[in-house]
Amino acid sequence: MKRMLINATQKEELRVAIVDGKRLYDLNIENVKHEQKKSNIYKGRITRIEPSLDAVFVDYGGKKHGFLPFREVSIEYFKKITNINARYNIKDVLFEGQELIVQINKEARGNKGAALTTFISLAGSYLVLMPNNPKVGGISRQIEGENRNELKEIMSLLEFKKGMGFIVRTAGLGQTKESLQWDLNFRIQHWESIKKIASKHAAPFLLHQESNVLVRAFRDYLRQDIKEILIDNSKIFDLARQHITALGRPDFKNKIKLYKNEISLFSHYQIESQIASIFQREVRLPSGGSIVIDTTEALTAIDINSSRSTKGYDIEETAFNTNLEAVTEIARQLRLRDLGGLIVMDFIDMTPIKNKRLIENSLKEAVRQDRARIQISHISRFGLLEMSRQRLNSSLCESDNHICSRCNGKGVIRDxxxxxxxxxxxxxxxxxxxxxxxxxxxxxxxxxxxxxxxxxxxxxxxxxxxxxxxxxxxxxxxxxxxxxxxxxxxxxxxxxxxxxxxxxxxxxxxxxxxxxxxxxxxxxxxxxxxxxxxx
Structure with missing residues (x-):
């Protein structure tokens, strides 16, 4: 049975965990010192146009100017256009000092500024509204079969303004036309208020701040398979009941319960040690094998080791079983750590092509429930598998860790x-x-x-x-x-x-x-x- 556990005993951190029985499924930690800026909407000003990068730099109020690629600029901001389908030079349609409404697509990391877009997305309980992107629209990829066809019929009945698009989320499955229309109307009103505020203030200015971790958890994770929501703080408990009502999810109000046990909530479900493993380089597998995760500037490398694993009659079977076990843990660690970008996995060598295909299919099945967009390649003749994963938030290791002042992040120092x-x-x-x-x-x-x-x-x-x-x-x-x-x-x-x-x-x-x-x-x-x- 899946539960949502909300730990708020320490004022510095608010932790939201999804558990399946006593196994940690997903985790979100909000630190008071680290303010999340992804999905925030700003009124910004173009400070520099770089034709060589086919992008502009935008002052949106952050420490570093944001990076806005030309492909992420909506046509409504172009000047002097005669043909919508024509290809224009960036300097011909944009100018320095121009003001536009932007949303943070990727947070600033290291020396890189935030990645911006003018194609705004407003997430609701049942759908995501794209108010200035009519080309985008559809249904969550996790909804399949007859359910998908039923939602398409309901979507055709919804009323919205021309030039807008929207995507029905997984939580929208089983909802009536009235519920979806209510959520859609609420997002449209929100967008109109954002535009109204933008017209009254000069750039740079914050127009919309993304909700806190509690609201995001309710919005993103509340599905029918969540049977219980346990909270160990009375103030957060009252706040959660208010948010549930405001999000239009009264069916979950009775599932919210106040946890009153002497043993801490996370310790009761034995997930503290699982959370600690997120910050470790090596993760042990039940059979005795291990996976080693190293994150670099370019990519994340994951090495699978058999270590003390003897799960098989011969070396080929041991390699296959260890790789198969590692696949499930890798999918879980990617979700928990929210690792994004290019990920390369070095599997234990396997000779039969059949075994390689089974490992690939197992990995695809393991990441199916992940909310991030994922692309997976085949295992190469060197035993390497490449995949890319969308980064939803800044990873826990990035937000909670600091670069060592002695080794500068290398991990080793000279003798x-x-x-x-x-x-x-x-x-x-x-x-x-x-x-x-x-x-x-x-x-x-x-x-x-x-x-x-x-x-x-x-x-x-x-x-x-x-x-x-x-x-x-x-x-x-x-x-x-x-x-x-x-x-x-x-x-x-x-x-x-x-x-x-x-x-x-x-x-x-x-x-x-x-x-x-x-x-x-x-x-x-x-x-x-x-x-x-x-x-």
Whole structure:
């Protein structure tokens, strides 16, 4: 039995989980610090036209300007058009400073700004309205057979303005014409109010903010297979009952229940450990195998390993059974982590073509219930399968994780001895340059110890070769490998050459003099001990 569990015990996070028995099916987490902007509607202004990219950049009020491809610009914003079907140059129909209504299609990620579109979509309980895109329309791909034909007949009876389009959602299955018409009219009114607000304000301006995770969960997941909605917070419980009524889903009002147990809601259904696995690189399979998920800038790589799996009579059967088991978990992890873009899976090698086709068909069946658009290719002769998945929201790992300041997201760092040798070569390169007075090097303590103890003779040799250039090694306890700083000081001015950590000039001078004082103290201590011994 499927249930919707809503956890709101911590004010920083609101978690909505869909469980099938005690197995986590889907998860949404809304963090107070991370505000979702996808599907927000803004009035923006074109700031730059780039014919080479066939796109424009739009100031919609975000930190970075949004990216709007020419194909995502509605014809209603074109100027001087005589033929609708003709192909126009972007500079001929759009101009800088032009204001338009845009919606965020993809949120900003890393150095990339948000992807925008002028083809607005307004999601309702039973359908999605496209108010300025008449070419788009239809029925959810998850509705098949006779149900699809029945919905087509009802759709032909619905009344809406010319130039609009809409898609009936899965939740619209079994609804009457009156219910669908009510939802459609509500979306049309919403669009009219958005246009009215846009006419009164200059760009950039927020026109519509997407609902919170609670409303989105009710709108996107409420189907007849959800038998119970459990909430562990009384305030959210009251709010949920109000939202259900506002969304026009009174049939679910009696399914909402307040959870009052001493054991936390998610712990009761044993899904906390399943949620923890979402943030792990390796996911174990029941048979003993595992899948390893690595996300890069270009794609997500998934490797299937047999590990301790012995599920089969021979190596071929073990490989097939492990791959078959991995397919179900991969489809689940893609949904839970909301991984999007290009995904490449490296399956355990299988010889029979029949087994490869069975794995492909199993994967297609496993992702059928996913709300995202998915395209799947065939397994290549190298055992790789490529697929693409639409990113619905920013993935949990992106929103809740930060790039490691030490390794910069690589996951590995250079060995301190190898780093020391690299720094040594850079010191030599800087010291032999003309007009050099000294080379100051700020490094972590372990690197400084290695250079001063193991490579002191080489450093002295560098000073002799370079005709009196001073090489100063300064250990900094606040630095960690692989960070360091090398500064070349000229006889007439200072020039920073290599900076993996950019210290200020006064800090260099301060550490330089501190280092000299330490050397003097150690020198006099050794001299005092020598005098005592001779006496």
């Amino acid at each position: 301190y001895k190898s780093l020391s040798l690299s720094i040594l070569r850079l010191i030599e390169e800087e010291s032999v340059k003309k007009n050099t007075k000294s080379v100051n090097v700020i490094v972590p303590i372990n690197v400084a110890s290695y250079l001063l103890n193991e490579k002191r003779t080489i450093l002295v040799l560098f000073e002799k070769k370079s005709s009196g250039v001073k090489i100063v090694i300064v250990p900094d306890k606040n630095l960690e490998t692989p960070n360091y700083s090398i500064t070349r000081i000229r006889k007439n001015r200072i020039k920073k050459n290599i900076n993996k950590v950019s210290p200020k000039t006064y800090k260099i001078k301060f550490l330089f003099y501190i280092n000299k004082i330490i050397h003097l103290i150690n020198f006099y201590k050794r001299r005092k001990i020598f005098i005592i011994c001779t006496k």
